[in-house]
Amino acid sequence: MEIPYTAKIRPDTGLYNAKLGIWLFLASEIMLFGALFSSYILLRVGAEPGTWPQGLLNVPLGTFNTLVLICSSVTVVLGWAALKMNQFNKYRIYQGITILCALIFMVVKSFEYHDKFVHYFVRLNDGTEMNGHIEGNPMFMTLAKLKQQNKAEFVFHPDAPKADHKEEGNAGVAHATMTIQTADVRKLESWGPWHNTFLAIYFTLTALHALHVIGGALVIFMIWGPLAGMWKTDPERYTNRVEVSGLFWHFVDLVWIFLFPVLYLL
Amino acid sequence: MSLKAFHIIFVTACTLLAFGFGAWALHSYSTTKATLDLVMAIVALVCGVGMIWYGRYFLKKLKNISYL
Structure with a gap:
């Protein structure tokens, strides 16, 4: 049985079915991201000044x-x-660049995530607080793991303080490499989602967005590569598939256009 | 709404972001005097103008395609 209205316009909606379907799906996505954005803004506005x-x-x-x-x-x-x-070869080149861009985005994002997972907050028993890197850049190191590995001390590189940014800790801490005794440490944790509310929301929003990038890139790749044969048998339906995947991709990119200033700049 | 109409919305959002980011980077440069902030501001403002040019080019190129 043939699936109706894959290429022709359905008279009652004025759209082919896949386009109506993707817009209904995008409406649900707007609610999902909208809820997370609202949570972030409420927490951000409700935070004590400074x-x-x-x-x-x-x-x-x-x-x-x-x-x-x-x-x-x-x-x-x-x-x-x-x-x-009717320029299939040009389409192939443009969509190839799209897939490449998705890959570049994910690689850069993974570097950003890695940078957070090797960045540490340390609170000593005397109340001193610092942010920086542990020698060797281990990921997800904790005080319990240090004790488990019987490390009596570790080398720590505190961050240089930034005059224009309000970062936790490092106030009055000399920007020089130091050796810290494990016994002197009260708290040690990497800048993962567990570290503070901002990073929890940052990881939630950007990881959810990254999942959408991966999903969208996979669909675009499937249409571009393994399913490209449809261009010869049913070009109108194939073009509609490309449009629907493009609508999803635009949504994913539009989410990032909002995420970037909210998380990185404000 | 077709991909053409959604793309116009997207280009509008990108243009606003480019000019907004340019203003943010200029403000940041006024306090830090860091060259990177100035470079980012210039790139953002150039990108904003580029997006306006691209939007006009896109509308001309796809004038025969429906907004629905």
Whole structure:
């Protein structure tokens, strides 16, 4: 049995079915991301003045990733336009660039995540608080793990204080490498989602967004590669598939356009 | 709404982001005097102008495609 309205317009909706379906799906996605955005804004606005951590994220890297995603949205729409003009080879090139951009985005994001997982907050028994890196850049190190490994001391590189940013700790701490006795440490934790409210929301929002990037890139890749044979048998339906995947991709990129200033700049 | 219409919304959002980010970077430069902030501000403002040019090019290129 043939699936109806995959290429032709359905008279009562004025759309082909897949387009109606993707918009219903995107409506649910807006509710999901909207709820998380609202939570972030409520927590941000409700925080005591001067207590919200700022400057924890790498703005140049975030800017680069934003440019990469904007480029991918341009190529996704140019690919669709190329199909509309019967230029399959051009479509192949544009969508290939889209997939490449998605890969670049994920690689950069993984570097950003790694940077957080090797960044540590230390509180000593005398109340001194510092942020920085442990020698050797281990990931997810904790005080319990240090004790388990029988490490009596470790080398710590405190961050240089930034005049324009309100970071936790490092106030009055000399920016010099030091050896810390494990017995003197009261708290040691990496900058994972458990560290503070900001990082919890940062990881929740960006990881959810990254899952969407992976999902969208996989769908675009499937249409671009293994399912490209449909262009010969049913070009109109194939073009519609590309449009639907492009709509999803635009949504994912639009989410990032909101995420970037909210998380990195404000 | 077609991909064409959604793309126009996207380009509008990107243009606003580019100019907003440019203003943020300029403000940051006024306090830090860091060269990187100035470079980011210039790149963002150039990108904002570029997005406006691209939006006009896109509308001209896809003028025969429906917004629905």
